[in-house]
Amino acid sequence: MRVLLERHYGYLFEPELLDEIEANGKCKLIKQGERLLDIGQEITVMPLIFSGAIKILREDDQGDELLLYFIEKGDTCAMTFSCCLGSGKSEIRAIAESDTELLMIPIEKMDEWMAKYQSWREFILDSYHTRMSELLETIDTLAFMKMDERIMKYLKDRAMVTNDDIIYSTHQDVARDLHTSRVVVSRLLKSLEREGKIELSRNHIKVLAL
Structure with a gap:
């Protein structure tokens, strides 16, 4: 696990934070097409992606889906953290676009590390910014593209x-x-x-x- 952490996140996080991530995270392999998170599911962990990609979808009242964005290696999905600040229930569906290796971080560590490590705080805020930009791009695509x-x-x-x-x-x-x-x-x-x-x-x- 440490080798993967160093390779994908070592340039972002200080050694002390990497130690905590290693101590608290659990590696998981998600096969292509497998559902990682569903709408209405209680969120208990947040992913850090080592390899592969995950697509994030939204569902309407009729059960039809709409692709919002993809997350890939070196990313996380701050939307899961955002959901936890509210109801704690997921408002998105996450499905593996390809075989994906990731590290599952207990959600209770998110807030703790936000206060403790500036690098983690910047990482989460940057993730918010990136996901928001992608959501705006999705809206533009729906509104302006044929x-x-x-x-x-x-x-x-x-x-x-x-x-x-x-x-x-x-x-x-x-x-x-x-x-x-x-x-x-x-x-x-x-x-x-x-x-x-x-x-x-x-x-x-x-x-x-x-």
Whole structure:
């Protein structure tokens, strides 16, 4: 664990904080597609990601999902800490975008370290800022982009966080993340393929225009 901490967070945190993280954290491996956190679930831990990526989703009253953003190695999701300051219940869903190795930190340590370590406080505040910027970008995408542009941005974002230009998803998976219909996604994916931006195969999409 210490080697991973040093590699991914050693440049951020002082040795004393790394010691506490090592003493209190538990390593966990989440397989692709596995749910890490669900809406309404009590939050007891916060993740520090060593490798892989996690997608964060919101759900409406009808049970339809919308992708908010991705978190990847070297990140955390300050939204979990924010939820704990309120009801302690999650308002988001977190699913592994790829096989993900992470460290689970007990939520009660968050506030303690915020007061004790400036590096941790800056890390959490920077995470808030990054997540807020990504939420604003999501709003801009919904408000100002056409659906084909949204699909292309979504595919590029997934390729970036997984470091793989092949996206292993069905058209229905893409439609679910973007809160639209499979018919619309299939039509626009075909159009993007004709434009030479992607290459379609059974159950995966290759991104050509990165």
